[in-house]
Amino acid sequence: MSARSLTAAAAKQRLHAGREIAFLDVREPAAFGEGHPLFAVPCPYSRLEVLTIALVPRADAAVLLIDDGDGVAARAAERLAACGYTDVSLIEGGMPAWAAAGYGVFAGVNVPSKTLGEMLEHTHHPRTIDAATLRQWQREGREHLFFDARPPAEFAKMRIEGARCLPNGELAHRFAAVVPDEAVPVVITCAGRTRGIIGALGLRAAGIRNPVLALENGTQGWALAGFPLDRGADPNKLPDELPLLDPQARQASRARAETLIARNELARISATDAAAMLDDRKQTSYLFDLRSAHERSERPCRAAVPVLAGQLVQATDQYVGVRHARLILVDDTGLRAALTALFLRALGFEPHILVLDDEPQAALPQNRTTTLRHPEAPPAMTAGEALRHVEAGAALLDLRPSQAWEARRLEGAHWISRADLPATLPAGTRAVVLHAEEADAVAAATIDLAQDGIAVHWLAASLDACAEAGWVIESEPRTLTREQASDRVWFVHDRHDGNREASLQYLAWEMGLIAQLDADERAAFGAVDLANA
Structure with a gap:
């Protein structure tokens, strides 16, 4: 072709x-x-x-x-x-x-989602609280509940003392269980702006009556105000570890979902409808399961991609590659799916909600057929076999993430990206050993090398296993330049590591996204109606 x-x-x-x-x-x-x-x-x-x-x-x-x-x-x-x-x-x-x-x-990254967050902030003006005020609340012991809208892995890296990890979607779904008092203020933070804004507006859309405030500029705003961040903490009571909701809390989630779906005329489908959409060859459909791991294990939908509701809104372009596609959202009570659908529709997609509580006995999609073909990797060899090939003259290339190479590597291994192959190899190279744990990376690189008649040998063993086989391991840290480490996003990459200027640049970038839009780009975003919420 x-x-x-x-x-x-x-x-x-x-x-x-x-x-x-x-x-x-x-x-x-x-x-x-x-x-x-x-x-x-x-x-x-x-x-x-x-x-x-x-x-x-x-x-x-x-x-x-x-x-x-x-x-x-x-x-x-x-x-x-x-x-x-x-x-x-x-x-x-x-x-x-x-x-x-x-x-x-x-x-930057995830720009459509972040742009939507800024547009919603301009339209709906969620209540905010600045870092100094929240710090004063903490010191005074003023009653409030503080939630971090990010996923557990991000929360564990750095957090504000007193915050509880409960990502967007999960907080609304479990609200009756974790916030029993309708008068207590609720504060939501993220690392910057988007998830705090979306989280606060999501609770408004769900009909939550508590005072809800987004922490202004999230953990970055907190650090810029001179307050400390906890780093390397264990997430406390993450969604997958929480018990199932009791009947009263579950009914509260379901009631909020019913109201939200009806008020916003969100599309609601059956399991049979979902299966038919997945089989439709004229329109692209995606299937996402927004439930926790425990909930999924109780009633599997194996054809679905598991994802936190808030992350599907925050990083849509990491899950969906086709604009204007159909997105089927699997949920139990429907509230996580309804909130997600509300924002995905504003991003230009066609969301459909599959509420499992409506069909407790219905069969769910368990597989999905495809005619698409992955490239095949060569058979993996032992560390000893690979060493002999290198000793015989094969070039040793490291296809692992560049940060892994910087920390520890096989002696003489050159870090390289597939995009650089085979052009950057010395003239006359006839064989290479690729060190990589992922078969997909090796399979892809093999195609490009084979076109130039270069034989590929795959070393999948860990560095420790290689050491046992006689390889020399280089353990002293080495640093690649930005030009060399092409597999990383360098745009204000150190904003969470104490670089004040990077944080200021990032926040200015987020707040300036709307001004960059042309007329067609602005028109691509839909509205989120919260007038009656």
């Missing part, structure tokens, strides 16, 4: 035509973070096949690629055709042509 080329102008028009399209940015994370089109989905060439098949589940979906004008999109189009995709186009000249045409270039 030969990919079609589109001018930046034609691509821009196609993006705003209202039809399904997967707009994939095949540059590496560092380049993506420095600037990309608003609705481009990060899909770096180094992980192209595995990410695309997860993000774009329909083989005949329209796929549009953008690169740096360096030919990577053309390579990516060939690889996607080999996976089974049949409608792939690319933008002539890549990002340089896009920028030269005067179209918006947005730094």
Whole structure:
């Protein structure tokens, strides 16, 4: 299949035509973070096949690629055709042509979701509390409940003392159990702005009558005010560890869901409807399970992707690659799904809610067929076998994350991204040993190397296992430059590590997103009606 080329102008028009399209940015994370089109989905060439098949589940979906004008999109189009995709186009000249045409270039990640948060803040003005006031409340012992809207892994890295980890969606669902007093103020924080804003407005949408306040600028605002953050803490009472709701609290969640769904005319479907949508070959459908791990184990829906409701709103482009697609949201009482649907609809998607309590005996989708094909990795070899190949002259390349290479590595191993292969190898290279734990990374790199007649040997063993087999392990820390470590987003990357200027830059970036929008981009976002909430 030969990919079609589109001018930046034609691509821009196609993006705003209202039809399904997967707009994939095949540059590496560092380049993506420095600037990309608003609705481009990060899909770096180094992980192209595995990410695309997860993000774009329909083989005949329209796929549009953008690169740096360096030919990577053309390579990516060939690889996607080999996976089974049949409608792939690319933008002539890549990002340089896009920028030269005067179209918006947005730094950072999860930009559509963050832009929505800023738009909702401007429209609905959720109540906020600044760091100094919250600190005074804590010192005075003033009654309030304090929740962190982020997932457990983020919460564990750094948190504000007194905060309890209960991500967006889960807090609303469990509200009757964790906030028994309708008068007590509730404070919600995140790392910056978006999840605090969405969390506060979500509780308003759910009909919560408590005073709800978002901590202004989240943990970054707290640190900028000179207050300490706890780091490396164990999350307390995370969603998966919480007991099932008692009948009264569960009924409160269900009642709020019924009101929210009816008031906002959200689409509600049956399990049979969901199965039919997944089988529909004319429209792309995604299936997400918003329940906790314990709840999923009680009644599995194995065809669904498990995700926290708040994260599906916060980082939609990490889960959904096709704009205007159909998103089926699985939930028990329906409240987590209804809140998620409310915001996903404003992002331009078509959400449908599958309330399991409506059909306690219905069969749920357990698998999903696909014609898409993953590349195959060569057989993994033992550490001893790989060592012998290196001793015989094979080049030793490390495909693990660059930060893992910086910490510890095999002696003589060069860190490399698949996107750099085979061009950066010395002339005459005939064989390589790839050190990587993920088969997908090796399978992808093998294709590119094999085209140049280079034999690939896969070393999947851990560094400790390699040491036992006679490899020398380099343990002294080494640092790659930003240009070298292309697999990381460097955009204000150290804002959580005490870099005051980076935090200020990040917060200014978030608050400035709306001003960057052109008319078509602004029109792509829908409204969230909270007038009667």
